[in-house]
Amino acid sequence: MTPITNCVGCPVGDASNVGEGDRCPMTDRRWKSGAMLFSAGEPASAVWFVKKGTVVLSKPADQPDADGITWAVRGPGAFLGLEALVRDTYVDSARAVTDVCACVTSLRELEAWLDRKHTAARAVLQCAVQAQVDDSPRRASADGSAVRRVAEWLLDGGHEQEWHGLPRRLVAGFLGMQPETLSRALASLATIGAVEVTRRSITVTNRNTLTQAAGRH
Amino acid sequence: MTPITNCVGCPVGDASNVGEGDRCPMTDRRWKSGAMLFSAGEPASAVWFVKKGTVVLSKPADQPDADGITWAVRGPGAFLGLEALVRDTYVDSARAVTDVCACVTSLRELEAWLDRKHTAARAVLQCAVQAQVDDSPRRASADGSAVRRVAEWLLDGGHEQEWHGLPRRLVAGFLGMQPETLSRALASLATIGAVEVTRRSITVTNRNTLTQAAGRH
């Protein structure tokens, strides 16, 4: 989750041989916390690469005003909107939850780049698979009790990284539960001494107890 | 879901320029229905490309004997085990649910191929993103009542394609519910006249009613 500050060292930039005088097809842009990068259903014509900050992906809600369920977090090093490669529209909405710096490129440019550069597709592939793998365990944890899921999530260390300081309602949605349930689950973990919880922070105090609660053998 | 019969027309073969005398790095193998291709946690040293048949991906179960929850289906045109690119071990288990024909290659060969062939990474990327997109809507349907989820799934036409004839317990696991609940949900959809259900077949009789049940506006 360390920010990417320039093109040398950035996977996209490296794949473009920026260091050797070549040009990266993607250009920087910034979003304020809370801003939408793109919405589900919009024509998919651009692709993003996150360099700094955190973005959450969510499904379209039934009511157009409310947000859907957050199902993934993306930080520095992740691509957004790659579905443009295989679809006409985006499948989910991306919203910045911190101030975000990301590189953008049009689908057309991206495709030209992928065709031109030997290493480009390889680099993108790497990132895409990484994202897939990161999401995958989360899905598995969709079963089990609420307490168990929360414990599992705490053990993954998710809270220390990207989630630190994020609104609880997002965390709850991500874990597939209501904010109230998350609150109760945390309270329950606090009573067995696994964590200490305040309104704005979660501290793991006893990893063993937490592991027990997660039901890992 | 149409089987891929030879290397010309196969994305992998095409990316290897097989038609122009080049060689594809992947070699055919066959599995009987029920066989495991690989298990979660095993050292990730090979990658598969499905040409014919259906494979389900599942998470490791708590008890080593039982299967975990099926969370995805892969048919012809999908890669399996791509996590080898970014991890040492497989994150889930792949089991053939029909007779399966798939091409295999070692991670080493795959990487060499990706580096050598201009179009290779591009082709793999395309497949990986496609899989990601296919999985993504399923996850969204993880909320809503059981009946709603089943209706949604029927409308997606999933049952006509890869799932046709698959054991119900797998379908249930995939939809995030118990076989009993699936059974009840189907019964409930049958009473409102949306579907006709026998022990081994599901027929959509009234698409409108089904859409209603799915809660789509």
Place this chain on the structure above:
DNA sequence: CGTGTAATTGAGGATGATCAACCAAGGTGG
């Protein structure tokens, strides 16, 4: 025609969602 497996049906109980009230904290304006 038995036998075993998978699907169904039923009853009971645990879990989480919902609705509502309450509480902490930050920002704003007087």
Place this chain on the structure above:
DNA sequence: CCACCTTGGTTGATCATCCTCAATTACACG
């Protein structure tokens, strides 16, 4: 500096939903 309002988090009570366990039925197989 303090009342006020707004936002987000917690707690409580109730209820629908789904899981569990058990018994029964359908179907494929030898």
